[in-house]
């Protein structure tokens with residue numbers, strides 16, 4: 001099977017286009033189809049002095065591998081020329097259009113998986129379009145109520161109960177219903193996609209010391225612990241809730257297949273400390289495979305040729321592996 005993978009380079013003023021050109025250099029056993037304005041990729045390739053050939057993509061032709069120095073292309077026109085490092089809200093609809101084309105292509109079965117480069121959430125909002133992240137956007141596109149953001153770095157997997165939420169809204173978002181949905185999705189994905197027969201999920205508390213017996217917050221006593229009891233009764237191995245600073249120690253990590261953090265900055269700093277530059281962000285619970293980079297648009301590096309493509313390479317490899325497993 002030759003998987004057909006959609007690739008969206010993301011924000012045109014960021015490092016995404018450069019990363020796409022760099023990834024193209026190696027070629028791929030998969031058919032990598034970039035959904036992008038071709039002018040952007042050709043200009044980027046010229047700026048970073050790398051060869052690039054964009055090959056026409058036909059959905060009706062059988063998938064073929066991607067030769068070194070090339071990418072297949074599905075064209076989407078930008079509204080304005082992109083300047084590296086300079087955000088332009090005029091291009092935000094273009095960015096979202098590429099994501100929509102990719103998601104719809106996956107939903108229609110034209111692509112076996114989707115790999116995304118970084119978008120700039122702020123400039124999309126500055127353009128007047130409410131947007132909190134790919135994760136939520138693809139859930140909407142797919143009509144799915146709940147998805148899970150999970151990042152992986154080597155053997156460490158960190159999933160999140162809440163994603164792009166202001167900290168003051170996190171506590172009220174930790175509900176029994178949400179925890180059950182998230183842990184079911186995580187458990188299902190670890191079993192089916194990652195082939196772990198009886199996954200052990202380590203669950204962080206929300207508060208310092210997991211609430212210190214109620215003296216530092218009651219979410220653990222009132223919501224998290226009783227919900228984990230219900231899940232255990234269903235046969236799901238949940239460890240915790242434990243204080244996050246205990247769960248992220250080597251002896252605890254060794255007995256967990258994934259850690260569930262309550263919010264973005266409880267889990268992701270640890271993950272990025274472990275594997276920034278080669279970690280992968282995976283959205284679980286979508287009706288298609290979606291992987292992404294572990295970093296943002298790095299506007300400070302755009303146009304410099306210095307961006308590290310390690311995470312995009314890892315995201316592409318992971319998408320291909322998952323697509324092959326699914327197709328096998």
Ligand SMILES: NC(=O)C1=CN([C@@H]2O[C@H](COP(=O)(O)OP(=O)(O)OC[C@H]3O[C@@H](n4cnc5c(N)ncnc54)[C@H](O)[C@@H]3O)[C@@H](O)[C@H]2O)C=CC1
Nearest residue numbers: 117118119120121122292293295296297298300301307308
């Ligand atoms: N997958 C996505 O679409 C993501 C998008 N973002 C968005 O990116 C924007 C900028 O976010 P920041 O917090 O500044 O994080 P950032 O990841 O863009 O940059 C943080 C630091 O890491 C460096 N860096 C990032 N990627 C690198 C790479 N591939 N090679 C070498 N150095 C790299 C940057 O130069 C900077 O010093 C925000 O709008 C944020 O929402 C952030 C994370 C993920």
Ligand SMILES: NCC(=O)COP(=O)(O)O
Nearest residue numbers: 133134135136268281292
């Ligand atoms: N920190 C991870 C991140 O913000 C990625 O979000 P998304 O755009 O993949 O939803």
